[in-house]
Amino acid sequence: MKRKLLVTFLALLLSFTFLATSASAAKLALNHVGATDHPYQFGADKFAELVKEYTGGSVEVDVFPASQIASGAKAIEMVQTYTLDIAVESTMALSNFVPEVGVLDLPFLFETKQQAFAVLDGPVGQLLDEKAANAGLKILAWWDNGFRNITSRKGFVKQPSDLAGLKIRTPESTVFLKTFETLGAVPTAMAVAEVFSSLQLGIVDAQENPDANNIRNKYPEVAPYYTITKHIYTAEPVVMNLDAFNAFSEEEQAAILKAAKEAGDYQREVSLKFDDENLEYIKESGAELFIVEDMSAFREACKSVYEFFRPQFGDLIDMIQKEIAAQ
DSSP: OOOOOOOOHHHHHHHHHHHHHHEEEESEEEESSSSSSSSHHHHHHHHHHHHHTTTTTSSSEEEEOOOOOHHHHHHHHHHHTTTSEEEEEEEEHHTTTHHHGGGGGSOOOOHHHHHHHHTTTTTHHHHHHHHHHHHHHHHEEEEEEEEEEEEEEEEEOOOOGGGOOOEEEEOSSSHHHHHHHHOEEEEEEGGGGGGHHHHHHTSSSSEEEEEEHHHHHHGTTTTOOEEOOOEEEEOOOOEEHHHHHHTTTTTHHHHHHHHHHHHHHHHHHHHHHHHHHHHEEEEEEOOOEEEEOOOHHHHHHHHHHEEEEEEHHHHHHHHHHHHHHOO
16 A cells, blocks of 8 residues: 555656646747748757757747748847747848848859758858847758749740849849849839739739749749749748847757757758659649749849949858859
8 A cells, every 4th residue: 555655656746847847948939931831840840849859858849830920020020029039031031130141132142952051051151140149139040941933924934034024023122122123024022911912913913932932822823924943042041039049058059059950951851852842733733834944144134233232242242152162
């Protein structure tokens, strides 16, 4: 009888210890813009799993997909003011707070995702993290959103001249706006929620986004000419409040960074796999598809974009181009 009571007491003690440990775990809220089947969700779930594992349960991450908390610059602002712990957001949004990040949005900067990954995981990525620290932010890792392509109501964009006079929706980014103005288009910054109806009503003729966004937002249904232009690569920085990050012990900081990097590697793998699936889906969807094989005419047309932004990004442009050349 005594033995049975002792076993019961120990079981209750372990239970109370577990509950106390769980209750004392630091909770981090991570917000991202993707749906639950987007590569961001795969990366975020893996990050949450690894953070818990590597910190021994002292830190836990709650994932909020589909912009449940905020999106765009608002999400970054909430991280900056510490009303949100972590945001997986676009370089366009982050460049409002860390202008140097805008260099990554230059047109035809990267030819392959592997080039982009190597640059972001090297000195350029480290330098941008240092710049982010000045804005009270910590870049934990660089995840993948992919190359951007164009869907249009008015035909393919096979060469720069096909953009002349084309009303195209872009994100609210000076680099994007300048790029399409230079190519002869009429760019219009517009919220994502307005894009489908604006295409449907003819308010804009075209839009550009990574394939995952194009498919999930069903843009080819109202803009059926799908051109693979790969005009801009979109990285997705995982951004945390710097003070919140520094509040953790050195061991916990190392664990969070390790988890973010490994989850990012996994997210990139998922995204690369989705690239092939997305292309097959586009081919089978009934959309008209054209793949630009030779980008040289577009690159030539965008040279003045680089000259325009050189006073702002000059050293970073040179760093990136040298790193790519050395690969």
